[in-house]
Amino acid sequence: MSSRPVPLIPPRLRAILVRVPFLVPLVRFVRKSSSKDRHLLVAFVFVTLLIGVLGVRVSVLWFSPSLLILITLLGGLQLKLRSLAVLLCSVAVALTYLASSTDDRYVGPGLLIAVGVTAVLAWLMARTRGSLGVQGLRGDAMLLELRDRLKRQSELPALPKDWGAKVVLKQAGGSSFGGDFVVSMREGTRVEIAVVDVSGKGVDAGTRALMLSGTFGGLLGSVRDFLPACNAYLHRQREGEGFVTAVHLSLDLATGGYVITSAGHPPVVKFDAGTGTWRVAAAKGVVLGVVPDLQCEPDSGVLRKGDALMLYTDGLIEQPGRDIDAGLDRLLGEAERLLPSGFASGARQLVTTMSSAHNDDCALVLIWRP
Numbered sequence: 453m454s455s456r457p458v459p460l461i462p463p464r465l466r467a468i469l470v471r472v473p474f475l476v477p478l479v480r481f482v483r484k485s486s487s488k489d490r491h492l493l494v495a496f497v498f499v500t501l502l503i504g505v506l507g508v509r510v511s512v513l514w515f516s517p518s519l520l521i522l523i524t525l526l527g528g529l530q531l532k533l534r535s536l537a538v539l540l541c542s543v544a545v546a547l548t549y550l551a552s553s554t555d556d557r558y559v560g561p562g563l564l565i566a567v568g569v570t571a572v573l574a575w576l577m578a579r580t581r582g583s584l585g586v587q588g589l590r591g592d593a594m595l596l597e598l599r600d601r602l603k604r605q606s607e608l609p610a611l612p613k614d615w616g617a618k619v620v621l622k623q624a625g626g627s628s629f630g631g632d633f634v635v636s637m638r639e640g641t642r643v644e645i646a647v648v649d650v651s652g653k654g655v656d657a658g659t660r661a662l663m664l665s666g667t668f669g670g671l672l673g674s675v676r677d678f679l680p681a682c683n684a685y686l687h688r689q690r691e692g693e694g695f696v697t698a699v700h701l702s703l704d705l706a707t708g709g710y711v712i713t714s715a716g717h718p719p720v721v722k723f724d725a726g727t728g729t730w731r732v733a734a735a736k737g738v739v740l741g742v743v744p745d746l747q748c749e750p751d752s753g754v755l756r757k758g759d760a761l762m763l764y765t766d767g768l769i770e771q772p773g774r775d776i777d778a779g780l781d782r783l784l785g786e787a788e789r790l791l792p793s794g795f796a797s798g799a800r801q802l803v804t805t806m807s808s809a810h811n812d813d814c815a816l817v818l819i820w821r822p
Contacts, residue, residue: 489532490535492531492535493531493538496526496531496539497538497539497542500520500523500539500542500543500546501542501545501546503515503519503520503523504545504546504547504550507550507558508549508550508553512550512558516558517546517547517550517559517563518563518566520543520546520547520567521566521567521570523539523543524539524543524567524570524571524574525573525574527539527540527574527578528573528578529574531578532578533578533579533582536574536578540571540575543567543571547559547564601662603621605633605634605635605665605669606633606634606635607619608645608817608819609636609637609638609643611643611705611819614822615820615821616796616818616819616820616821617817617818617819618799618800618818618819619634619815619816619817620816620817621633621634621814621815621816622767622803622807622814622815623658623813624767624811624812624813630661630813631649631650631651631658631660631661631813632647632648632650632767632813632814633648633650633664633665633815634647634817635648635665635669635672636672637669637672639673641706642702642704642705643701643702643703643705644672644701644703645700645701645703645763645819646668646672646699646700646701647699647717647763647764647765647815647817648664648665648668648696648697649696649697649765649766649767649813650664650696651695651696667685668682668698671685678700678713679700679714679715679737679740679746679748680745680748682698682740683715683740683746684744686740686741687741687743695716695739696715696739697714697715697716697717697718697739697740697765697766698714698715698717699712699713699714699715699717699720699735699763700712700713700714701761701763701819703755703761703819707754708754708755708756708759708821709753709754709755710752710753710754710755711752712735712750712751712752712761713735713737713748713750714733714735714736714737714748715737715738715740715746716737716738716739716740717765717766718764718765718769718776718780719732719733719734719735719780720732720733720735720761720762720763721784721787722759722760722761723758723759723760723761723820724759725756725758725759726756730762730784730788732780732784734751735748735750735751736748736749737749755819755820756821757822758821759820759821760795760818760819760820761818761819762787762816762817762818763816763817763818764783764814764815764816764817765813765814765815765816766812767812767813767815768783768803768814768816769782769783769806783806786805786806787802789801789802789805790802790818795818795820796818799818802816803816
């Protein structure tokens with residue numbers, strides 16, 4: 453003999469419930485929702501309706517209608533878009549019940565406007581999270597993780613005691629993301645450093661910089677010709693990445709010998725301890741991604757005791773209405789101020805001074821031989 457399962461709801465009660473408006477579609481919708489989203493929706497709806505009932509039956513001062521603003525905001529941070537719509541309907545029901553059962557001063561136009569604005573903000577937040585496919589504050593956490601990864605990639609590898617290096621990054625508008633970044637690696641006595649500048653500034657260029665930093669970081673040290681490999685990668689992309697300039701330094705820590713290659717980037721400058729002057733390197737090349745076959749004119753030399761190399765982006769020397777050569781001359785003049793206080797302590801001061809008159813992404817790498 454086969455036994456039939458006992459229904460959870462008696463047939464007579466089921467017949468009554470199915471006649472309640474919107475109850476059956478609501479139950480079906482809740483069943484289709486994910487487990488976590490369903491539980492959160494049930495909890496939020498329960499608290500919303502409970503605030504309405506307690507505000508009328510107990511005290512509207514203790515269970516104020518303004519608490520519904522907090523519930524709406526939490527729903528926008530945690531619920532999916534369709535679940536949020538159900539919650540907003542519950543908030544509207546609770547407000548209607550409170551307005552019809554309490555003094556008008558507790559549910560006035562000011563409160564209704566505040567709840568309405570919060571509901572719009574919550575809807576926009578839920579829609580954005582739905583597009584990203586994340587829940588809660590996970591989207592913000594992902595951005596923080598990407599920002600920290602970009603900062604870690606900009607840190608130079610440990611150098612021997614007879615070498616010094618300093619990296620300074622300053623993003624436009626005080627943003628955590630920008631279009632200028634640094635990638636580096638060390639293998640034995642060989643150190644390779646690349647300073648890259650993506651067109652745009654601030655957050656607008658930050659997304660492209662995050663993607664390219666991973667790609668360029670993987671190519672650095674893995675291929676013989678770094679900049680031509682980066683150029684080939686950008687040239688293969690279907691969607692243009694905008695203008696991308698870069699400079700690459702390959703340095704032998706044992707001998708001090710170096711090779712500089714550039715792709716449309718501002719020229720590297722070298723400090724000669726023997727003469728006490730800064731000299732502009734002759735490395736040249738076309739902006740990355742423009743031509744299929746990149747040809748670079750490298751510059752090479754040797755860093756001796758007291759010498760230094762400065763790699764930077766155009767945010768230090770470009771200003772609206774001023775020639776770039778004038779900005780380079782000013783940079784070399786301000787660089788003289790590094791000498792009295794030392795390279796390490798003067799690097800950030802140099803970036804602050806050069807970027808004070810305009811708002812742009814800036815990156816500076818100093819490497820010297822004490």
